[in-house]
């Protein structure tokens with residue numbers, strides 16, 4: 001297992017040709033910063049896929065609190081997951097592999113479930129459902145899904 005430093009976010013995972021702003025600029029925005037700030041704190045887990053001399057995919061999870069959290073937050077004991085695969089590496093099973101590795105690592109760390117947030121029309125939803133994530137709530141920001149680690153498919 002590798003520990004993610006979040007470097008995949010320097011080049012857009014949605015469009016590998018698009019350079020993203022420097023990390024300091026991204027970290028000025030709370031919505032993005034909370035997923036990266038002080039990386040390495042207790043509970044942080046990350047899986048990185050590397051190829052062609054660079055990062056091509058990453059899945060990571062992080063604990064949040066009632067006072068500081070994003071849309072995928074469930075409770076203080078459930079890490080929230082994020083995943084992205086570089087566009088030219090998608091559709092080959094890498095996203096699923098990253099998520100499964102992350103789930104295994106989280107289970108080994110003693111976590112009992114993982115949560116995430118996904119837009120209702122994001123095709124990633126199908127992948128999450130296939131891996132056993134279940135919808136627990138929905139609003140205008142999207143769906144919140146939970147994976148019970150003891151019941152992984």
Ligand SMILES: CC(C)(COP(=O)(O)OP(=O)(O)OC[C@H]1O[C@@H](n2cnc3c(N)ncnc32)[C@H](O)[C@@H]1OP(=O)(O)O)[C@@H](O)C(=O)NCCC(=O)NCCS
Pocket residue numbers: 013014083084085086089090091092093094095096097117118119122123124125126127128
């Ligand atoms: C979601 C993502 C990580 C999946 O990675 P991947 O390596 O293609 O995943 P796999 O090959 O293991 O699985 C393919 C599944 O991903 C989903 N998928 C397919 N195209 C997709 C797309 N353009 N965007 C998001 N998910 C997609 C589908 O469920 C697909 O399975 P299906 O074709 O049977 O429906 C990748 O598409 C991605 O980085 N998307 C952009 C970032 C993103 O949307 N992240 C999730 C935010 S909640």
